[in-house]
Amino acid sequence: MMLLVTSGVAPYLAQAESILDVGETFVIPLLLKLVFVLGLFFVVPLVAGYLEHKVMGRMQHRRGPVEAGPFGTLQLVADGIKFIQKEDLIPSAADKWVFAIAPGVALVPAMLVFLVLPLGPGVFALDLELGLFYVLAASSVSVLGVLMGGWASANKFSLFGGLRAGGQLIAYELPLILAAIAVAVQAGTLSLVGIVEAQAEFMLFGSAINLWYVIPQVLGFAIFFVAALAELSRPPFDMPIGDSELVFGYMTEYSGIKYAMYMLTEYAGMVTMSGLMVVLYLGGWQLLPGVPMPGCEGAGGLFDCDATGTLLSVAVTFAKIMALIFVMVWLRVAYPRLREDQLQRIAWLVMVPLALLNLAVVTIAKVVY
Amino acid sequence: MAPSAPPGIGLLKGLGVTIKHLFKRPVTLMYPHERDELAPRTRGVIALMDENCTVCMLCSRECPDWCIYIESHKETVPPAKEGGRARTRNVLDRFAIDFSLCMYCGICVEVCPFDALWWSPEFEYSEYHMDGLLHEMDKLREWADTVPPPPPLEEGAVLPAEVSDAIAKAEKERELAAAKELEAKQAAEAPTPSAGAGPGKGKAAAEPEIHVKAGEIDQETYDQLIAEGKSERMARSKAKAAYVKKEKARLKAEAEAAGGADAGAPASAEAPQAAEVKVEAGEIDQETFDRLIAEGKPERMARAKAKAAYVKKEKARLRAEAQSDTGEGTGADEPAEVPSELGASPEAAREALHTDDGAAAEPAADATTTDVPAARKLGDVHVEGAGEIDQEVFDQLIAEGKSERIARAKAKAAWVKKRKQAMLDEEGGA
Numbered sequence: 001m002m003l004l005v006t007s008g009v010a011p012y013l014a015q016a017e018s019i020l021d022v023g024e025t026f027v028i029p030l031l032l033k034l035v036f037v038l039g040l041f042f043v044v045p046l047v048a049g050y051l052e053h054k055v056m057g058r059m060q061h062r063r064g065p066v067e068a069g070p071f072g073t074l075q076l077v078a079d080g081i082k083f084i085q086k087e088d089l090i091p092s093a094a095d096k097w098v099f100a101i102a103p104g105v106a107l108v109p110a111m112l113v114f115l116v117l118p119l120g121p122g123v124f125a126l127d128l129e130l131g132l133f134y135v136l137a138a139s140s141v142s143v144l145g146v147l148m149g150g151w152a153s154a155n156k157f158s159l160f161g162g163l164r165a166g167g168q169l170i171a172y173e174l175p176l177i178l179a180a181i182a183v184a185v186q187a188g189t190l191s192l193v194g195i196v197e198a199q200a201e202f203m204l205f206g207s208a209i210n211l212w213y214v215i216p217q218v219l220g221f222a223i224f225f226v227a228a229l230a231e232l233s234r235p236p237f238d239m240p241i242g243d244s245e246l247v248f249g250y251m252t253e254y255s256g257i258k259y260a261m262y263m264l265t266e267y268a269g270m271v272t273m274s275g276l277m278v279v280l281y282l283g284g285w286q287l288l289p290g291v292p293m294p295g296c297e298g299a300g301g302l303f304d305c306d307a308t309g310t311l312l313s314v315a316v317t318f319a320k321i322m323a324l325i326f327v328m329v330w331l332r333v334a335y336p337r338l339r340e341d342q343l344q345r346i347a348w349l350v351m352v353p354l355a356l357l358n359l360a361v362v363t364i365a366k367v368v369y
Numbered sequence: 370m371a372p373s374a375p376p377g378i379g380l381l382k383g384l385g386v387t388i389k390h391l392f393k394r395p396v397t398l399m400y401p402h403e404r405d406e407l408a409p410r411t412r413g414v415i416a417l418m419d420e421n422c423t424v425c426m427l428c429s430r431e432c433p434d435w436c437i438y439i440e441s442h443k444e445t446v447p448p449a450k451e452g453g454r455a456r457t458r459n460v461l462d463r464f465a466i467d468f469s470l471c472m473y474c475g476i477c478v479e480v481c482p483f484d485a486l487w488w489s490p491e492f493e494y495s496e497y498h499m500d501g502l503l504h505e506m507d508k509l510r511e512w513a514d515t516v517p518p519p520p521p522l523e524e525g526a527v528l529p530a531e532v533s534d535a536i537a538k539a540e541k542e543r544e545l546a547a548a549k550e551l552e553a554k555q556a557a558e559a560p561t562p563s564a565g566a567g568p569g570k571g572k573a574a575a576e577p578e579i580h581v582k583a584g585e586i587d588q589e590t591y592d593q594l595i596a597e598g599k600s601e602r603m604a605r606s607k608a609k610a611a612y613v614k615k616e617k618a619r620l621k622a623e624a625e626a627a628g629g630a631d632a633g634a635p636a637s638a639e640a641p642q643a644a645e646v647k648v649e650a651g652e653i654d655q656e657t658f659d660r661l662i663a664e665g666k667p668e669r670m671a672r673a674k675a676k677a678a679y680v681k682k683e684k685a686r687l688r689a690e691a692q693s694d695t696g697e698g699t700g701a702d703e704p705a706e707v708p709s710e711l712g713a714s715p716e717a718a719r720e721a722l723h724t725d726d727g728a729a730a731e732p733a734a735d736a737t738t739t740d741v742p743a744a745r746k747l748g749d750v751h752v753e754g755a756g757e758i759d760q761e762v763f764d765q766l767i768a769e770g771k772s773e774r775i776a777r778a779k780a781k782a783a784w785v786k787k788r789k790q791a792m793l794d795e796e797g798g799a
Binding site: 055057058059060061062063066330331333334335 | 380383384386387388390391392393394395396397399
């Protein structure tokens, strides 16, 4: 492994410190991190949802939400309050316990991903050595919640939706992971912070031109993006919901707060997947390739920042995340839903071979250079 | 199955279309904040002008949903003449429409023989409870005030029978009066040879109707009314009326300027062409309104009177303008029998005769009628009972214990009679 390390420093060994690690005690950083993760989890998905409402509306010559709060910004908060007030319906034939905990099973993994997502220098709760592995593992648990909901609803549409989701998530998990492995190979680390640092120090074949991984691995990025869309059941890959065929798929029987939990899972997934793409391919909180962040000193001009640099870094990360979410919404508006057999065909006959090809090329290039 | 062609240019085209539309203006109309312009015959709600209703029950019987409720009683009206027969008439006690049943077919509006039911474009009368949709007479009458005036007739359209009849009748009366007057004149002084030519000339002076297309609004008026806290709908309709009025005044001024220039040439013996003075109703005279309200009159009556007062004032103003405009150009070249100081008299006379409301006693009218024949041919005096009533008669009848309905009807008749008398007096006096 040491052979693969590009610089003299071994980033995967030097675990970065979170700025939330203040004081000597265990409790205060813990509380701070809890607030940080929960705040991210409950706020950023709402921003993403608002963006989706507005962008979709404007693309369809509508205005999107305008009444709730200034420019309709509080629309999703209002929706949340409405969902909480609604009656919590459980079908009499449902497997009640499974039905009740299924949204939570889907929700919690989506929340856990925020734990390791780095938003800036030191702006993360945890820098795991196996960060990338952890993210992929945690996010793939969500499918269990979907399957449980589909099964427990005692409704054929829900069951169809759940099984479709299961098949889809298994099919697209593979290209997603293969694309991510290629990044890990090139960076030489599984730590998300380490990958950002490796990107900042990646030079084009010995020259002084800094590049993000999206350039050498443009194929991998495309695969990761499409697979992420499918993982999230976002249109045009929303066959598990397929409202023209399956009523509302695995969510058919859900209402009120449980339905809101599924929706929050989807939006949180959009944020975490976009965040992951930013970290893996788009240089993390780096403004442009080769441009050091003002106020920062560390490797690649991205670490050891003062307050301004930190805030700027976080802003850059969020801007990139929102840009990716914008593209997701754009695709949703532009394309109709695929058919179930087309979906599986693309996954197994196109995505997996291409992802393997990408991995092979990256690995060979890594060993050669 | 062969694998489909690699996704290519089509996908990018799709993205191009959506991104292009992202930057276009949304078509949304922000309804409660801004309003669509409704078509003039919008079927919003059914309004009732209860004073026109004779309780014939046609609407109620034709209604497919049976959602019109009418209650009435009979009253005996004393004979109009000595020794006449007393008559009975129906008096409307209740008229209600249940809009939770109504399906807006409009059959009742179609079938009403007395123009008591109208479509109004008001549509904001939703309720939290279904019971609230049963609307009684008072509410239906309020909506009647929102019924827009009918769109103007097309150029060259045949006048409605009742209008042309009224014009013919009035003309006949005036001819008779003119003949009498002419006789009297001839008896009094030596007959001038040119006197007979008067009517002919008057006829020759065709009167151009000024048509103004509605649709635009007068922004000034609109802003002002909005600033005064009027509802957006009312402000819009008033601003429209104001626009039409202004436009008409402008066109008339132009026409008169042109007419004046013509008349300046010695050859044109015809009277300069004058536009009919038409004043859009709808505005009210705030002074009159306030005064009447202060006198304790009901709001409805005050409004109606204030409207009439406004129309009267406006007409007087327009006529004064018209006179000052045309007087300069024409005076010198008038035919011999017309005194030069009355150069503008034909128009003024005509205008005076066109008034269809309480414009009788206008000062301008006094100077007019030496050239009676010219005016007579053209006038279309008809008194329209536009809802005005004679307050004196009304109060008196009410004091005598008559029902409000009868009092109103009689007061109306009295008003019309007075108006006619006033016009006749005016002509005769001149």
